[in-house]
Amino acid sequence: MPLLDVDNLTIQIPTEAGLLNAVNGVSFTLERGETLAIVGESGSGKSLTSLALMDLLPSRAVRKARSMRFDGIDLMAVGQRKMEDLRGDRMAMIFQEPMTSLNPAYTVGDQLIEALRRHRPVSRAVARERAVHLLERVGITAAASRLGQYPHQLSGGLRQRVMIAMGLMCEPDLIIADEPTTALDVTIQAQILMLLRDIQREFGMGLILVTHDLGVVARVATKVAVMYAGRLVETGPVEAVFGAPSHPYTQGLLRAIPVPGRTRPGEPLGTIPGQVPNLIGPLAGCAFRNRCEHATDACAAAIPERDLGPGHRMACVLDPVATAA
Amino acid sequence: MTVPVLELENVTKIYPVSQGMFKPRAMLTAVGGVSLSVARGEVHALVGESGSGKSTLAKMLLGLTKPTAGEIRIDGVPIAKTDRREVARRIQPVFQDPYSSLNPRKSVADLIALPLVAHRIGTSESRQKMVAAMLDAVGLPRRMIDAYPGQMSGGQRQRVAIARALVMKPDVLICDEPTSALDVSVQAQILNLLMDLKREFKLTYFFISHNLAVVEHLADRVAVMYLGRIVEERGREALFTHASHPYSRALLDCVLTPDPTLGMPDTVIAGSFPNPIAPPPGCAFHPRCPRATDRCHSVAPGPVPVADGVAACHYAN
Numbered sequence: 001m002p003l004l005d006v007d008n009l010t011i012q013i014p015t016e017a018g019l020l021n022a023v024n025g026v027s028f029t030l031e032r033g034e035t036l037a038i039v040g041e042s043g044s045g046k047s048l049t050s051l052a053l054m055d056l057l058p059s060r061a062v063r064k065a066r067s068m069r070f071d072g073i074d075l076m077a078v079g080q081r082k083m084e085d086l087r088g089d090r091m092a093m094i095f096q097e098p099m100t101s102l103n104p105a106y107t108v109g110d111q112l113i114e115a116l117r118r119h120r121p122v123s124r125a126v127a128r129e130r131a132v133h134l135l136e137r138v139g140i141t142a143a144a145s146r147l148g149q150y151p152h153q154l155s156g157g158l159r160q161r162v163m164i165a166m167g168l169m170c171e172p173d174l175i176i177a178d179e180p181t182t183a184l185d186v187t188i189q190a191q192i193l194m195l196l197r198d199i200q201r202e203f204g205m206g207l208i209l210v211t212h213d214l215g216v217v218a219r220v221a222t223k224v225a226v227m228y229a230g231r232l233v234e235t236g237p238v239e240a241v242f243g244a245p246s247h248p249y250t251q252g253l254l255r256a257i258p259v260p261g262r263t264r265p266g267e268p269l270g271t272i273p274g275q276v277p278n279l280i281g282p283l284a285g286c287a288f289r290n291r292c293e294h295a296t297d298a299c300a301a302a303i304p305e306r307d308l309g310p311g312h313r314m315a316c317v318l319d320p321v322a323t324a325a
Numbered sequence: 326m327t328v329p330v331l332e333l334e335n336v337t338k339i340y341p342v343s344q345g346m347f348k349p350r351a352m353l354t355a356v357g358g359v360s361l362s363v364a365r366g367e368v369h370a371l372v373g374e375s376g377s378g379k380s381t382l383a384k385m386l387l388g389l390t391k392p393t394a395g396e397i398r399i400d401g402v403p404i405a406k407t408d409r410r411e412v413a414r415r416i417q418p419v420f421q422d423p424y425s426s427l428n429p430r431k432s433v434a435d436l437i438a439l440p441l442v443a444h445r446i447g448t449s450e451s452r453q454k455m456v457a458a459m460l461d462a463v464g465l466p467r468r469m470i471d472a473y474p475g476q477m478s479g480g481q482r483q484r485v486a487i488a489r490a491l492v493m494k495p496d497v498l499i500c501d502e503p504t505s506a507l508d509v510s511v512q513a514q515i516l517n518l519l520m521d522l523k524r525e526f527k528l529t530y531f532f533i534s535h536n537l538a539v540v541e542h543l544a545d546r547v548a549v550m551y552l553g554r555i556v557e558e559r560g561r562e563a564l565f566t567h568a569s570h571p572y573s574r575a576l577l578d579c580v581l582t583p584d585p586t587l588g589m590p591d592t593v594i595a596g597s598f599p600n601p602i603a604p605p606p607g608c609a610f611h612p613r614c615p616r617a618t619d620r621c622h623s624v625a626p627g628p629v630p631v632a633d634g635v636a637a638c639h640y641a642n
Contacts, residue, residue, distance in 0.1 A: 041508035042479075139595075156375075157597055185374035186535060190579040190593040197589060212509060215538075215581030219589050238585040256513035258542035259582055265542055265561065266520060269513035275478065 001072055003173060003206040004030040004053070008066040011048050011057065011230075018280040022048050022061070024230040024287075030223075032173065035200065035207040037221035037238070039214065039253075043276055045230040050176045050210050054093050055083045071173060089119040092167035096179035098159035102151040108135075108162050109147025115169040127169075134165040138195055157188035164195065171203060178210040193220055214257055218242050223311070226250050229276055229287035236312030247314045248292045286316065294318050328401040330496055330529050331363040331386070331416075336395035338381050342602060351602045355381040357553040358395070363546075365496070368523070368530045370540040372576065373550035376598050379533050382550075383499050386531065388412040399496070410444060417490035421502035423482030427474040433460075434470045437488045444493065459488040462525070464518060480511035487518065491526060501533045516543060537580045541565050546634075549573045552601060552609040559634030569636035571614045608639070616640060 011023035023045040030036050040046040052063050055075070068075040070091065078086070087093075095101045103111060112131035113124055120127075128147070135143035138161040151159055160180065167175055177196065181189040197220060200207045209221060217224055217238065224241045226234045226249065234247040245251045255270025263269065274291035277283060286292070289299035296317075303315045338356040356378040363369045373379050384390045385397060388409055397404045404412050417440075420426040427436055437456045441447055447455065460467055463484040474482055483503065490498055500519070504512040520543060522528060534540050540547055540561075547564045549557045549572065557570040568574045575594035596613045599605050608626050611617040620639055628635035631642060 041510060155597060186537070186576060186579040187374065187594050188597065190581070190590065191595070193581075194589050194593060213581070214509070214583040218583040218585040219581045219587060221585075242583060242585045253509055254583065256510045257583065258516075258538045260538060260541050260565065260580070261582075263542060268517045268520070269542070271513045271517065272510040 002029040002069075003032050003034075003071055004028075004208075005067065005069045006053070006065065007068065009049065009052060009068060010064045011045065011052055012062045012064075013058070014060055014062075015280065021279050021281075021283065022230050023052070024283075026225075026227070026230075026232050028223075028225055028232070028235060030174070030206045030208065032206055033200070033204050034223060035197075035209060035221045036223045036225060037209045037211060037217040038225045038227060039211060039217055040227035041212060041253075041276070043229070043279075044227040046210050046227050047178055049227070050093070050178055050208060053176060053208075054087055054091060055080075056087075056093070085119065088115060088172075089170045090172050091174045091176070092170070092172040094160075094163050094167050094175065094177040094180050096182050098156070098163045099151065101163060102159060102166075104151055106150075107147060108149050108151065108154070112147070112162070112166055112169060115166050119170050130169065131165070134168050135162070137168075137199070138162075138165045139191065140165075157184055157192070160184060160188075160192055161195070164192070164199075168199065168203075172205060174206045174208070175200070176208045176210070179212070180209070181216065182211070182213070189216075196220070214253065226253070229283070230279055231287055231315065233288065233316070234312075234314040236308070237310070240309055240312040244308070244312075246308055246312075247288075247316050248294055248318070249288045250314075252291075327365070329362040330365040330400060331361075331369075331531065332398040332401070333359055333361045333382075333386075334396045334398070335360055336382070336385060336392045336397060338378075338385060338390065339393045344602075353602050354553050354604070355601070356385070356392075359550075359553075359555055360395075361548055361555065361558065363497070363529060363531060365529055366523075366527060367545045368532055368543050370532045370534060370544035370547045371550060372534060372537060372540055372547060374535065374598065376552075376601060377550040378553040379550055380501065381553075383418070383501050383531075383533055386497075386499055387416055387418055413440075414444060414493050415495050416497045416499060417493055417495040419483075419486055419490050419498055419500045419503045422506045423479055423486050424474075424506070426486055427482055429474050431473070432470070433465075433472050433474075433477075433485055436474075436485055437492055440489060440493045446493075455492055456488075459492050462491065462522065463488045478511070479507050480514055483507060483511075483515050484518070487515075487522070491522065494526070495528070497529045497531060499531045499533070502535070503532075504539065505534070505536065512539075519543070537576060538582070549576065552599065552604055554609065554637065555628075556610065556638070557631075557634065557636040558628075559631070559636075563631075563633040567632065569631045569641040570610075570638045571616055572610050573636075575613075608637075 007027050009026045013020040013022050038046045051057050113127040116127040132143045181192050221238045224238050225232050228249045234250045245254050252272040285300040286303045289295040298317045305313050305315050336359045340353045341350045342353045344351050371379055385392050434456050437459055438452045441452050465484050504515050544561050548555050551572050557573045578590050605612050607623045608621040611621040626637045626639045628637045629641050
């Protein structure tokens with residue numbers, strides 16, 4: 001049984017202009033010890049997908065799914081109370097901007113200790129010991145002395161580490177990290193990513209990494225899900241998706257970034273012309289077809305998912321060989 | 326020899342910092358003795374992490390703050406002796422975030438024409454024409470002339486910001502992380518546009534970025550900054566193939582190219598930035614440097630010549 005099994009997740013948000021189809025039929029699974037990267041640009045629905053797993057969507061958003069199971073528990077059916085028990089205990093989330101998720105009025109120690117004591121009947125002393133242990137584990141020096149500090153007294157990199165330590169307090173089975181390193185410097189980014197990888201291996205957790213950074217995806221993830229306009233366009237093992245990117249959008253993304261050794265300095269980078277379609281109201285066929293150089297009449301009809309290899313699938317009518325050229 | 330379009334000589338900026346009511350003020354050296362020379366038509370990149378002094382340096386180049394010591398020259402003339410308007414005409418900024426750098430209450434036409442109005446250039450009619458020409462140059466449709474920033478995407482806003490910078494026909498653009506707030510596919514469009522405009526208008530770019538893949542793609546020369554000082558300044562190829570300073574190498578090791586066969590680097594540089602109010606003695610990088618010796622703890626290294634540039638390290642060669 002996979003740790004996480006999401007089948008046909010849909011998120012709709014009512015707006016003044018009409019119903020926004022933010023996420024449209026997203027399905028994936030995650031095993032323990034795997035790292036799934038959900039990649040996409042602004043508005044692709046990648047962050048909403050991760051929030052939906054935690055039941056943290058804005059209240060007006062409507063979440064539907066054929067099924068959404070976490071370790072066998074039906075997340076669509078559990079009540080609010082049970083969800084609150086799971087959140088922070090067996091499922092934890094790390095956000096991009098730690099300043100918005102840490103409470104500025106409480107010390108680091110209070111917040112870490114509370115994170116454990118909320119879910120486990122342990123004494124403050126035991127919780128404090130675990131907090132110190134985890135702060136050391138995430139590479140914070142003089143950990144015990146940090147417990148009395150407030151979030152504003154820490155640098156961005158330290159705050160992000162505190163967030164990770166907080167997520168680990170209850171030894172969760174699943175961690176969802178939404179752009180955990182985007183706001184950080186490259187050396188700190190590398191430190192945090194290595195830390196997440198090491199901790200994940202050590203504890204055998206499932207990790208979902210939501211990001212727009214293809215370099216991070218390639219180096220950290222085991223599986224990739226590329227999202228465009230609320231749909232999954234290509235999914236698969238990271239070697240397969242980067243080795244043989246098949247959906248025209250995936251190919252476009254990879255051509256748009258400068259890669260030392262592959263792109264020649266100063267030469268034009270690949271671009272994806274046009275803009276993301278309006279997701280208000282129904283959208284039939286392939287959402288990428290107005291920007292796709294290979295688009296044909298067939299793209300206006302429903303697009304079936306096709307198998308390209310073990311675990312590698314894409315939602316495109318084209319022959320993958322034809323798009324690779 | 327031709328005179329560099331932009332020259333910095335020993336530029337230093339020191340801020341007094343309050344440490345508390347009864348404590349004496351401390352001195353924070355944001356930029357310490359930076360010397361650089363930027364040739365006309367060049368893309369000169371400046372890389373470094375938050376707190377390295379990149380933005381303070383940019384502010385001084387734009388004339389927004391005065392150096393505590395040292396001199397900045399445009400075409401050989403010190404900017405301290407140049408009229409502020411003249412400096413503003415010749416050096417224009419493009420900032421990181423097109424969401425906060427454009428006044429949301431002004432139309433595209435007003436935003437782009439603002440520098441012309443401020444400098445009293447042209448009539449309202451000729452300004453209209455210049456704005457239209459700028460829209461063409463940055464690839465925005467002319468029908469957008471009456472649009473407001475709120476109606477535009479991030480990429481379109483950044484095009485407006487570039488048009489506003491170019492309307493004064495400047496010599497130098499200071500680009501401060503111009504694409505880091507943009508999506509991958511939009512970033513590619515803006516980088517391509519910047520390269521096209523450079524050729525078309527014979528521009529010089531001072532390009533501040535933490536994205537080394539982008540820097541390698543478009544820079545001719547690169548300066549690496551750490552704690553207010555330039556630790557290495559090289560031609561692009563020399564830096565990216567044979568970086569001499571351990572800090573430059575550490576930065577390059579952290580570049581994550583999209584190659585799944587590589588995985589994460591085995592070791593990355595530990596620690597974080599030292600406190601700039603009490604910088605380490607000797608070489609400021611020595612507490613994080615894998616190769617530091619006793620000499621590095623006590624003697625600050627000066628720039629030594631290396632292939633196609635300089636590096637401030639005792640063991641650069």
